[in-house]
Amino acid sequence: MATEELAGRVAAAVANRGLHEAVARSVDRHSYAAIAALTPDVRRVYKARARAARLRSVRDLASLAEQFIREAERRRIVVHTAADGVEAVGIVLEIARQHGARRIVKSKSMATEEVELNRQLATAGMQVLETDLGEYIVQLAGQRPSHIVAPCLHMARDEIAGLFSREAGREIAKDTPSLTAFARERLREEFRQADLGISGGNFLVASEGAVVLVTNEGNGRMCTTLPKVHVALVGVEKLVADFADMTDALRILPVAATGQLITSYVSIVRGPAGAGEEGPQEVHVVLMDSGRSEILGGPYEEVLACIRCGACLDICPVYRQTGGHAYGSVYSGPIGAVLTPLLSSESEAQALPFLSSLCGACTDVCPVGIHLHEHLVALRARAAARGIAFPAEAGAFRALRRLWTPGRRYRLVRGLMRGALRLGGGAPQLRAWTKGRLLPPVAPRHVADLLIAEGLIEEGR
Amino acid sequence: MRQEEFLERLRRRPAGRHLPPAESAPDLPAPPADLVRVFAEMATKAGCRVAEGSFDQLRARLKDEVGQAPVLHGAEEEVLRLSEGLDEVDVDDPFAAEWGVALADGGVARTGSMCFVRRQVSPLTATLVPPRIAVLVPDAKIVWDLKDYLASPPKGGSLAVVSGPSRSADIENDLSIGVHGPGDVLVLLWHDEPQQAE
Numbered sequence: 001m002a003t004e005e006l007a008g009r010v011a012a013a014v015a016n017r018g019l020h021e022a023v024a025r026s027v028d029r030h031s032y033a034a035i036a037a038l039t040p041d042v043r044r045v046y047k048a049r050a051r052a053a054r055l056r057s058v059r060d061l062a063s064l065a066e067q068f069i070r071e072a073e074r075r076r077i078v079v080h081t082a083a084d085g086v087e088a089v090g091i092v093l094e095i096a097r098q099h100g101a102r103r104i105v106k107s108k109s110m111a112t113e114e115v116e117l118n119r120q121l122a123t124a125g126m127q128v129l130e131t132d133l134g135e136y137i138v139q140l141a142g143q144r145p146s147h148i149v150a151p152c153l154h155m156a157r158d159e160i161a162g163l164f165s166r167e168a169g170r171e172i173a174k175d176t177p178s179l180t181a182f183a184r185e186r187l188r189e190e191f192r193q194a195d196l197g198i199s200g201g202n203f204l205v206a207s208e209g210a211v212v213l214v215t216n217e218g219n220g221r222m223c224t225t226l227p228k229v230h231v232a233l234v235g236v237e238k239l240v241a242d243f244a245d246m247t248d249a250l251r252i253l254p255v256a257a258t259g260q261l262i263t264s265y266v267s268i269v270r271g272p273a274g275a276g277e278e279g280p281q282e283v284h285v286v287l288m289d290s291g292r293s294e295i296l297g298g299p300y301e302e303v304l305a306c307i308r309c310g311a312c313l314d315i316c317p318v319y320r321q322t323g324g325h326a327y328g329s330v331y332s333g334p335i336g337a338v339l340t341p342l343l344s345s346e347s348e349a350q351a352l353p354f355l356s357s358l359c360g361a362c363t364d365v366c367p368v369g370i371h372l373h374e375h376l377v378a379l380r381a382r383a384a385a386r387g388i389a390f391p392a393e394a395g396a397f398r399a400l401r402r403l404w405t406p407g408r409r410y411r412l413v414r415g416l417m418r419g420a421l422r423l424g425g426g427a428p429q430l431r432a433w434t435k436g437r438l439l440p441p442v443a444p445r446h447v448a449d450l451l452i453a454e455g456l457i458e459e460g461r
Numbered sequence: 462m463r464q465e466e467f468l469e470r471l472r473r474r475p476a477g478r479h480l481p482p483a484e485s486a487p488d489l490p491a492p493p494a495d496l497v498r499v500f501a502e503m504a505t506k507a508g509c510r511v512a513e514g515s516f517d518q519l520r521a522r523l524k525d526e527v528g529q530a531p532v533l534h535g536a537e538e539e540v541l542r543l544s545e546g547l548d549e550v551d552v553d554d555p556f557a558a559e560w561g562v563a564l565a566d567g568g569v570a571r572t573g574s575m576c577f578v579r580r581q582v583s584p585l586t587a588t589l590v591p592p593r594i595a596v597l598v599p600d601a602k603i604v605w606d607l608k609d610y611l612a613s614p615p616k617g618g619s620l621a622v623v624s625g626p627s628r629s630a631d632i633e634n635d636l637s638i639g640v641h642g643p644g645d646v647l648v649l650l651w652h653d654e655p656q657q658a659e
Contacts, residue, residue, distance in 0.1 A: 022633075025633065026630075029634050041490075042490055045487045045490065048486050049486040049487065049489070051486075052484065052485075052486040055477075055480050055481075055483070058476060058477065058480060059477035059480060059483070061471050061476055062468060062472040062474075065471055066468050069464055069468075079464070081462050081463070081464045081467035081468075082467075083462040083466075083467065083470075087462060131641065132631070133629045133631040133632070133637075133640055134629075134631035137632075150631060151631070152631055152632075153631075153634070156633065160632055176632050176635040176637050179632055180629065180632070180639075183640070184640060184641060187641065191641075192556060208614060216628050216629060217627050217628070217629045217641045217642065218640065218641035218642025219640075219641045221585070221589050221621060221642065222589065222642075224619070225585055225586060225589060226586070236471070243614060244611075244612075246611075247606065247607045247611060248486070250607070251606075251607075258630075261503075261572045261624075262507075262572040262574055262607075262622070262624045264507075264623065264625050264627055264642065265621065265623060265624075265642065266574075266607075266621070266622035266624075267619065267620070267621055267622075268619060268620035268621070268622070269619050270618055270619045270620065271618060271619070273618065274581070277579055277580065277581050277584075277618060278579070278584045279579055279585065279618065287467065289467065289470060293470045293474055296471065296474040296476050297475035297476050297477070297478050297479070298479065300479075301476065301477070301478075301479050301480060302480060
């Protein structure tokens with residue numbers, strides 16, 4: 001059963017102490033830096049403005065898509081529309097074939113991960129190289145990114161040095177400058193020779209027909225500036241009305257992601273190069289639906305406001321113990337546990353909302369105020385109604401409902417529980433949990449008995 | 462899928478039905494008075510080196526820094542004057558350059574950012590490909606927020622907003638500078654010179 005595979009991956013991740021250390025190293029720094037970046041008053045204003053801008057986008061998505069297409073085409077950008085991932089991949093493949101592309105450089109994009117674009121391009125005989133340092137590392141390792149903004153946070157430098165040494169055919173030292181220098185030299189050559197650059201997009205600005213990319217390394221700028229053809233594959237929910245709304249969302253995105261006030265680079269692509277200008281001769285935007293329109297107008301439409309900052313992953317106590325790969329999906333952490341079951345009908349995806357403690361920290365930290373824990377609860381109910389739940393948990397809750405219904409059975413259980421508490425350890429299986437905790441003292445009479453004696457409540461049957 | 466079908470799928474959905482009513486967002490905090498000073502501070506915090514002065518002082522500083530290294534630069538009048546005497550490379554071969562020299566179209570004080578617009582005389586590669594760049598930022602071009610700079614969208618092609626050197630923390634969260642873009646960013650903060658009376 002799919003949920004058992006998920007449970008197996010989670011159990012393996014929970015047992016992996018090295019993974020916990022690696023994840024904690026990154027997520028703690030992100031979270032602390034995000035808190036320190038702004039005063040609480042300024043944060044409240046930035047968050048309110050970002051939320052207002054993003055919810056406006058969700059409300060007006062159809063008209064913004066129409067406006068974006070019109071404005072982008074006016075700027076000589078070729079706009080393609082894809083119903084799903086298969087269509088999106090087909091469009092990119094066709095553009096690549098038309099230009100005889102053999103070498104492709106790519107900047108980080110979750111939408112392209114979603115449709116497994118790299119695998120499909122490689123199958124078609126094209127060489128696709130991820131150019132974000134973290135993405136390049138996970139590509140060499142044959143893995144998926146384990147975090148939205150820090151793709152290889154689960155990996156230690158020894159492993160990275162091993163991958164780079166294998167790629168270089170010589171020993172690459174483990175220190176960060178040596179590792180970075182190798183990647184820089186290797187990828188610079190690719191930037192020079194690439195036939196095609198592929199990117200995602202953090203925002204699509206409807207009033208300008210522009211694609212906005214937010215990066216720190218400069219590879220996004222390289223991919224959108226140096227090759228003769230640039231293709232941006234972007235989910236339609238990334239639309240914003242205008243530059244004012246874009247900057248309202250942008251102001252909080254890097255703060256929430258890494259604690260920066262702004263990333264080193266913000267690229268605003270407004271079409272191919274004009275006469276005598278450097279830059280791509282063609283720019284294509286693939287607007288992808290792939291399940292977004294089904295979410296729109298439904299009870300979870302708020303999630304379309306997500307700006308993919310990764311703050312909810314950083315703060316999540318479950319993600320901290322499991323990392324991203326245990327989820328088995330492109331999107332992990334709380335946003336992944338909400339988004340994945342909405343975008344995929346697979347039963348394992350439906351079980352992802354159970355990977356949460358429901359502590360609500362994700363909702364608190366979300367820079368656009370998405371009520372993630374409430375969506376997780378609702379999606380759990382939906383999964384349970386569809387018969388998708390962890391078998392042991394479903395059985396336990398069925399038993400709990402029967403035992404905790406007022407009546408003779410409840411009184412009997414209550415008495416047994418009070419006896420167990422007096423004994424101090426509970427069931428033998430719970431000893432590991434109870435031995436480090438002080439159990440509360442047991443009152444001489446249960447509160448329900450006192451209330452019944454006072455006539456304040458009635459006794460159940 | 463045809464564009465019209467794609468749009469129709471979105472139009473059919475009752476967007477916003479499960480969202481709270483739209484509210485007006487609170488105002489942004491008021492900008493500080495001395496934008497030039499804040500710009501210099503924030504650019505430094507972002508990892509730039511900042512030199513300030515008159516045009517001639519900045520030109521002398523640039524010459525000292527660059528020496529005989531090959532330079533890629535745009536063709537704006539100010540940049541041509543600034544780069545006089547430097548060893549320039551062909552704009553078609555940006556990878557040959559060790560320095561890039563550019564004129565910022567705007568400066569953003571809140572984040573210490575510099576804005577560039579692709580135009581025939583302003584190649585974006587000059588601030589991207591060379592490992593070291595020097596950027597001339599006139600006082601008068603500095604605004605508080607990126608929103609202010611974009612309020613009247615600048616004419617021209619694609620835009621780039623640069624805030625400090627290229628950076629990555631992908632390897633064990635250990636900060637590394639100059640991954641793909643320039644590792645050294647020298648801001649030449651050009652203070653207005655008082656107009657000479659006739």
